[in-house]
Amino acid sequence: MAPQPDIESAQQTVELIFNVLEEGSKKEYLGEDISQLEHSLQTAQQARDAQADNETVLAALLHDIGQFCDRQTAMDIMAEASDLAGKTTESTSNVKVGVKGHEYIGGQYLRRLGFSEKVAQLVEAHVVAKRYLTAMDQAYYDGLSSASKASLKYQGGPFSAEQVKEFESDPLFREKVQLRLWDDKAKVVGLDLPGLESYKDIAVQHLIRSSA
Template sequence: MVEGGGPVNAPDGQAASVDEVLELYRTCADDRYDEDVTQLDHALQTAAHARADGADDALVAAALLHDVGHLLDLAQHGRRSTSTQDLGHEGRGARYLAALFPPSVTGPIALHVRAKRYRCAVDPEYHDGLSDGSRSSLVLQGGPMAPDEAAQFAASPAAAAAVALRGWDDAGKVDGAEVPSLDDYRPLLESLALR
């Protein structure tokens, strides 16, 4: 899929370039995220929400790339993790991006599933507002955090960014939403890239 051996051959390898990451999104663009949007729609909508809320560039990049672990699963297995089979996409995505982007990008990605578990623990209305798929995946992800785990999470440096990302993630599932394209984010990604 990616010339020279990319995610298909090295599913837990590290991203070599912004081009490789963008190519991964293009290749998997039409796969469904859910019944309403594709993986690409969801990524672009999540990033657009981050930008509209005034997030800094690193957090906009995190929003765009937060589910890259799903795309790696697609590239390797032809399927993404689902509500009945969570493959740990958040850790896989963060590891894949770690050599290319700083922790300000990868930290919120690594924590975005824990942020859901945190928000479900501290805000019952948030849980009730989750999509059906997100609610069923929560069970496999460990359910709402216990109080001590929630307190520990809230004290971690990337917690606030991860919780913000979670809100944009939840909002980025609207059929037909008009948002900037993948290529519009290339300069931002290149400005953040470490290589």
């Protein structure tokens, strides 16, 4: 259950999450020529340019956060997931531990910090959206970077016809696909964009509102 934050604790959470993103981003973006922070900021800027709602902008900014949260948190989240899968019931039957990666950790991590279900679901979906797009569009697949093509194999490969249908019935289907397309384009070297600070206010307001 997410805590009920006042403005101060919402600010602390935002500081924490932005630190995690900044620290993790000191590493290079795997297989690309820009840093993870630049990649995140470019993804979020495209959401802003498209006048997406604040939840979608935050999801774009934080979509790779699962790669950077501390090891203990990541392990706790994965342990919880395998526990759930062990006691599969109707409500948990969509838990498939074997195919989980940083996007799942990211979504759960954000839920724990009090971000909304929409933000968490969009973050969780950026890999499945790629699997959808590679199934639907050969040109999309051909346009992926070699790093992204390589990771697709470990992410389960393109969706089957049945998985495509199921995904298209998701209420957040369009946003999920759109976020993925921004993610793919967010690899431009040398773009000068507003920094993390410029997202602080919407993140704080979001945390206060989503716990109300």
